[in-house]
Amino acid sequence: MKLRNIFLTLTAFVLIAMSFSFCTSTPPKKEIGIQLWSVRDDMGKDATATIAKLGEIGYAYVEAAGYNNGKFYGMEPAAFKALLEQNGMEMRGSHTGIDLPKEGEWDKAMEWWKECIAAHKAVGAEWIVKPSMGGNSYRSLDTLQMYCDYYNKVGEMCNEAGIRFGYHNHAHEFEVELDGNIFYDYLVQNTDPDKVMFELDLYWIQEGGKNALDYFEKYPGRFELYHVKDVEELGASGKMDFKPIFEAADKAGMKNYVVEVERYNFEPLVSVQKSYEFLNNAEYTK
Template identity: 25%
Template sequence: MKRSTIAAQMYTFREQAQTEQGLADTFGKLKNIGYDAVQVSGIGPIDPRRVKELALQHDLAICATHIPYDRLTGELRAVAEQHRLWDCKYVGLGMVPDRYRGSAEGYRTFAKEASEIGQRLKQEYDLQFVYHNHQIEFEQYGGKTAMDILLEESDPEAFGFELDMYWVQAGGGDPAQWAHKVKGRMQVVHLKDMQIVDGQGVFAEVGHGNMNYPAIIEACRATGVEWYVVEQDVCRRDPFESVKMSLDYLHELLEREKTM
């Protein structure tokens, strides 16, 4: 992990970035906070060319996206052209579609179909499909979690992972262990923390919850992660303050490592 490879997930700012001006303002604030990259997800219907222009204007790389599954199945060429315009290699899917959930066979079918999409992205456009989990993938089917099924049944070359470490923890998994399980297949990771409030897990800024982030970052580094994306689905303070707190913590980790 380097400072330049820590990105902000735009889903955190989905309310602020629904218009072109809102996106411009958000990019500017993130750059001022200290981010050098973003993942595009949840923004409004803004022309991709303007998104690129605004990212360039604020000196922000676009490291990854989340794309609706129907666009991946029906508009793959347009999706690829959008990513090439943005100089963005990683084509993300934020959640398994409803129709595949609830059974081992459903997840196997999804793994096969998404692998075929990933093969096309790789072979025709030199792009990489990555899958973002939630906690539902830790439901068990015949003794295996859906995550295990996805890992085993998908094409290792075409189906990448974008582990969300909060949701791994929420599902009962060990985040650092899962980073090693997907070694070589995860170039983008999602970072957010978990606090317990009134007996329930809630979203927290990285380094301000109960998760073992030094161990998680070390596992990500050891397994070849390229982009470390800060996300907070719900913030209990101003979201820009939240992502600054997360970034400050990650910078502190980097400084601490220099002295070890």
């Protein structure tokens, strides 16, 4: 009888301990990406240590901002891929690209894209995003149309390699009008959805005076990526309400979301850690 009582007491103790541990454990890691521009200075000083820290924080994947001449942050695609994998991450995407080629330089530009796409395929990237547009694109609607045609061509080339091509906004795309057309709207309307998707920067669209939810209604399915950004680290300003935007993810077409921090209240690596924790603890993120 004594042994049975002891056994029951120990069993109860174990169950209580397990219950306490479950209730106080940290939330499971979510599939959160980080745009490496957020830690650009750290990547320049010591890319290996920086990637290790991002993996330790809990980020699942990176979006690079350091492609040049077939390499990422000075590393061959295989080496950069291995570094990420050693730290529990992968490179899903990248910000890079060249502006509309000048007259007579089209073939040269296409060769650049071929090399770029091959390097991204080798590293395992799922998307390439043009992070901004050349200043000449704002001169006229004719020039903007040439950019639309150009992006359709690049998107076609990316598709052939199994990679998506997209465009990332700032505020001015929503502020500029050409012949009565909002710059951003014209870009969405005149690019082929099968060839060009959009990475919507949630902070910059708000700064441009527009509402992301309105754009999801107007152009459903076009926004395959979110750039999740605040004035500084996520949640610091109190100005950004991400919840309804994430709740509308299906309407938007969102497949991945990426943290970007450009201004800081702390050291960059601390700011991106706080931003990770903000999203990982949010009830509306997956």
